[in-house]
Amino acid sequence: MDIPGAALPVVGAARDMERLAHLIDAAGWRIDGITVTLDSHHSVGIERPGMWRTGDGGEVAPFTTIRACDVRNGKFLPREAGDLPRVLSYLDALEAGGRYSLMVWPPHCEIGTWGHNIQEDVRAAYNRWERAKLQPVHKVFKGMNAWTEHYSALQPEVPDVQDPLTQRNDSLIARLDQADTVLIAGEASSHCVKATTEHLASHLPSGRASKIVLLQDCMSPVAGFEEQARQFLATMQAMGATVTTSQEWLRS
Incomplete structure (x- = not known):
């Protein structure tokens, strides 16, 4: 997050999350399910x-x-x-x-620290959604295996055959594929959002990447990786996904 003292700041992240929280509040009645992924690391690991x-x-x-x-x-x-x-x-x-x-990344999102927690505006908004819907938000932890990089919430870059948590999360993919529309937001668009969306689009049982909607005003890249994020959005659009803003989606 772009907060003083953040180990791995992403410029614009705080405003991204404010916009995402507004979308949850404004369109909660249209949202049937929310999945939140949490980057969950130790202080040591192969990428530390x-x-x-x-x-x-x-x-x-x-x-x-x-x-x-x-x-x-x-x-x-x-x-x-x-x-x-x-x-x-x-x-x-x-x-x-x-x-x-x-x-090699600076240590960040260490389990038990504030950086591992969900941003407060988003947490408050989805708590309101939970109370209105009487159903919990689905939380997915990823990155706990110290021997592989785990950008994507759906699978690490190199699965560990001895660790079931590093295998592709086909149950989550199938669950998301049941939706007519999959809205995607979060940090960072250059890495974790990018990798997760790429894996989702590649493995949807329906093959319908067109159901993916990327909210570009609710995600930002790691500084220095702006081009990687731009190419990602362009590639997803070419695959049939929609790239839009939260306000444009609300108006639709």
């Missing part, structure tokens, strides 16, 4: 600085990209030498997927 060191023993700064070749040539290494085979196996699988290289 504490996991890594430089070849000469130095610290690895956030927003550093680490590739398998960097590890093989000793530019970056896991702090625990015994983790080297697992790290290389992960990086090879990640890069073979063709979506991402490993990005």
